[in-house]
Amino acid sequence: MANLNSSIKIVEVTTVTPPQDSKTPNSLPLTFFDLVWLRSPPTKRLYLYELPTVSTATFFDSVLPKLKHSLSLTLRHFLPLAGNISWPETSPKPLIDYVGGSDDGVSFTVAESDADFYDLSAADINESTASHLLVPDLAVSKEKAAVTALQITVFPNRGFSIGITTHHAVLDGKSSTSFIKAWSHICKIGDQYSTASLPELNLLYDRSVIKDPKGLEAIYVNNCLQSGGPNNKSLLPDHKPRIPSDTVRVTFQLSRVKIEKLREFVKVEMAKRKDQNPHHVSTFSLTVAYTCTCLAKSEGLSSEIELVLISFGVDCRSRLEPPVLGYFGNCMTLKVAFAEAKGVMGKEGFLVAVNAISEAIKSLETDGIFHGAENRVAGKHSLPPFKLYNFSGSPRFEVYNSDFGWGRPTKVDMPCFDTNSAISLSDSKNGDGGVQIGLPLNKHIVEAFASQFAKGLEDLPF
Structure with missing residues (x-):
């Protein structure tokens, strides 16, 4: 089991700023997609890269x-990441601003660690506190919140890590990972990179493309003002993340071959039942259903539990009218699948979960992506x-397609989910079309x- 009880030495903390010729807007208002995350704890992702042939001196002098x-060149295209969130008294809602002053730019921490890099990057079980020392904190006060912070940690003659912390009110997972892939491409190619050849740089910043027919912005702004209010414009998170002492972070790989066997199993079983309803048997749906079923059965749900709720994000970029492909920011909604707990715990638990997720996804077409969104921040429910x-x-x-010029990462993880029990999904590090589950x-x-x-x-009949 990997841990970071060894010391970490901070070498320097500087600020990286974009070139002066950036064409990106230097001020953006938050939309209703952003506002729901205004006081949420930041998102943290960690990339580990093996680099055994480079000495520490060479790393600091060259790498x-x-x-x-x-990074500076990349920020030319992602200017909001170098700015801050504020909520001026004269503004009806929060803004993202980059003014080029001393408070702008991306905090860039460089550290050195003598921990066992191979243990940390290869282990499937990690102490929950292990990765958090490799990812920086985000500067947040009542009046101002930084958007991005980065930390590079070198493990002498072994490798290095890149820890990125971002404010969720500015960007979602798709935008965040697009930034990292753009940065890695520019680092690998150099100054002669082509904007046209890099899809991650074809960004849409125009906030007018986000329509709000249900008046969600006014609802969410009012909720922010009244929460701890009246007129509460504080940008501080509404709670401090805490890592449970009895928790470890575990990584599993679901291979492409196993996913195909799960898909075939669902199709055969539905055919046996003469079930004519179309079921979503995407890689995502199958992975979520299988993981959820295994969790419920290994935890042993109390007899008092009547429902299993399966929550997941839905990217809305292609679902809006018109579509807003390339949109930078938050453009996702949450969807919840409902399943009877007894069914999930039963022999056919996996099929029950697949059916519940399928129904939830189909409801996006019948009910629309904003169904129930006005109640999302209410915090009340009448569920059993x-x-x-x-x-x-x-x-x-x-x-895992984030190669800065020294190869693909050996491991990518999301330490922030240790504090809220969320389950992270990503592509497999093996590059076999499978899924990594954290x-x-x-x-x-x-x-x-x-x-x-x-x-x-193992029990699948294929």
Whole structure:
């Protein structure tokens, strides 16, 4: 099990700013997609890269300057990431501003660690606190909140890590990972990179493309003002993240071959039942359903639990009219699938979960993507006792395709989910079309979950 009990030494903390010729807007208002995340804790992602042939001196003399320079060039296209969120007294809603002053730019921390890099990057079980020392904090006060912070940590003669922390009110997972992929491409190619050849740089910043027929912005702004109000314009998070002491972070890989077997199993079983309803058997749906079922059975749900709720994000860029492909910012909604707990815990639990997720996805077409969105910030419900499983991320982000010039990352993870029990999904590090699943688990159920996860796949009749 990987840990970071070894020391981490901060070498320097500087600020990286974009060139003066940026064409990106230097001020953007938050939309209703952004406002729901205004006081949420920041999002943190960690990339680990093996680099055993480069000495520490060479890293600081050659690799680090290249990372800094390419970051500056990348920020030319992602100017809001170098700015701050504020909520002026004269503004009806918060803004993202980059004015080029001393408070703007991306905080860039450089650190050195003597921890076991190979243990940290290869282990499937990590102490939940291990990765957090490799990802920086975000500067946030009542009046101002930084958008982005980065930390480069070098492991002498072993490798390095890139930890990125972003404010969720400015960008979602798709925008965040697009930034990292753009940065890695520019770092690898150099100053002669072509904007036309890099899709991640074809960004849409125009906020007028986001229509608000249900008046969600006014609802969300009012909720922000009244929460802890009246007229509360504080930008401080509404709660401080805490890592449970009995939690470890576990990583599982679901291979493409196993996913295809799950897909075939669902199709055969539905045919046996003469079920004519179309079911969503995408890689995402199958992975979420299988993981959720294994979790419920390994945890052993209380008899009082009546429902299992499966929450996941839906990218709205292609679902808006007209579509807003390339939109930078938040453009996602949350969808919840409902399943009877007894069904999920039963013999056909996986099929029950697949059906629930399919119904939730189909409702996006019948009810629309904004159905119930006006109640999202209310915090009230009339549901019977339930167990919630929250999934975040997507294999489509392709986080392992972030090569800065020294190869693909050996591991990518999201430490921020240790504090809210969310389950992260990404593409597989093996590059085989599979899915990586990151789970914060109670230490006492790790073995039970691993056994359930492996046995369910072994018992497939294909």
